[in-house]
Amino acid sequence: AQSVAQPEDQVNVAEGNPLTVKCTYSVSGNPYLFWYVQYPNRGLQFLLKYITGDNLVKGSYGFEAEFNKSQTSFHLKKPSALVSDSALYFCAVRDRGSSASKIIFGSGTRLSIRP
Amino acid sequence: GAVVSQHPSWVICKSGTSVKIECRSLDFQATTMFWYRQFPKQSLMLMATSNEGSKATYEQGVEKDKFLINHASLTLSTLTVTSAHPEDSSFYICSASKDGRNTEAFFGQGTRLTVV
Numbered sequence: 001a002q003s004v005a006q007p008e009d010q011v012n013v014a015e016g017n018p019l020t021v022k023c024t025y026s027v028s029g030n031p032y033l034f035w036y037v038q039y040p041n042r043g044l045q046f047l048l049k050y051i052t053g054d055n056l057v058k059g060s061y062g063f064e065a066e067f068n069k070s071q072t073s074f075h076l077k078k079p080s081a082l083v084s085d086s087a088l089y090f091c092a093v094r095d096r097g098s099s100a101s102k103i104i105f106g107s108g109t110r111l112s113i114r115p
Numbered sequence: 116g117a118v119v120s121q122h123p124s125w126v127i128c129k130s131g132t133s134v135k136i137e138c139r140s141l142d143f144q145a146t147t148m149f150w151y152r153q154f155p156k157q158s159l160m161l162m163a164t165s166n167e168g169s170k171a172t173y174e175q176g177v178e179k180d181k182f183l184i185n186h187a188s189l190t191l192s193t194l195t196v197t198s199a200h201p202e203d204s205s206f207y208i209c210s211a212s213k214d215g216r217n218t219e220a221f222f223g224q225g226t227r228l229t230v231v
Contacts, residue, residue: 032218043121043208043222044159051218090158094218103149103210103220107158 002027004093006106013081013113021076021109023091033074034092034103035065044090050074061085081113117143119211121223128199128230136194136226138209144189145211149220150182153206165192199230 003026013019025033032051036044048059055067065076074091089109095101118141128134138148146167151159163184164172171184181203183195192211196203206227210220 034219036222041206041225041227043119043224044210046219046221049219094220102161102164104161105159110156 002031002093002095002102002104004091004104004106006089006091006109008109009107010110010112013111015083015113015115016080019078019081019085019111019113021089021091021111023074023076023106025072025074025091025093027093027095030096032094032096033065033067034094035059035063035074035076036090036092036105038088038090038108047076047089083113083115086111086113117141117211117213117221119209119221119223121209121226123226124224125227126229128228130200130230131198133195133197134199134228136196136207136209136228138192138194138211138223140190140211140221143211143213145192145213146189148186148192148209148211150184150192150194151208151210153208153225155206159208162194167192196228199228201230204228204230 005024034049035047038044047063048057050057050067058064063078091106092103094103120139122137148165150162152162153159161174162177165184165186167186173179186192206225208225209223212220
């Protein structure tokens with residue numbers, strides 16, 4: 001069965017510092033990997049995805065993520081954090097089957113950027 | 116990207132009544148849509164997969180008679196919470212992917228249901 005782990009409930013970073021939000025996965029085969037962000041009382045916004053190719057994926061709002069197959073990780077990163085980055089972040093995995101395949105989410109990590 | 120619209124964004128209803136939530140893909144067709152439930156400060160729990168023209172596929176532990184799903188067209192899925200109780204109060208979110216592309220899913224803005 002597929003699963004996604006986000007080991008940190010909360011990450012606190014000072015504005016301007018680099019940030020990392022961790023994600024590891026457990027799947028059979030080669031899944032698609034995603035990061036989404038959620039602001040209070042809103043749906044999820046897509047940030048970036050890994051399908052194939054370059055292990056470093058660049059996404060929206062200056063975020064990027066690095067796919068590491070040997071460590072089964074897909075950590076989200078940003079070189080310089082902004083206060084507006086404060087939100088709830090979800091890592092997700094999807095089987096490479098069809099558009100009917102499920103997306104499984106991690107437990108979420110609350111990112112807090114202090115001025 | 117693509118747009119998924121969910122309506123209403125919030126609703127308050129009395130115990131015992133039913134509430135319908137709509138999920139529309141505005142600029143693409145979606146044979147499959149997904150319904151999630153999110154409790155405060157928790158992750159998204161997949162409730163069911165909505166299939167256009169056929170029955171929904173429910174996750175284990177989700178009561179299909181309580182959470183009725185209808186996917187009558189390629190752009191609309193509805194979730195009806197029947198005989199709602201306070202414990203059904205939650206944030207419900209739908210998502211859809213573009214047909215033929217099983218990559219990212221696009222999410223509605225969510226519906227906050229409060230049962231009093």
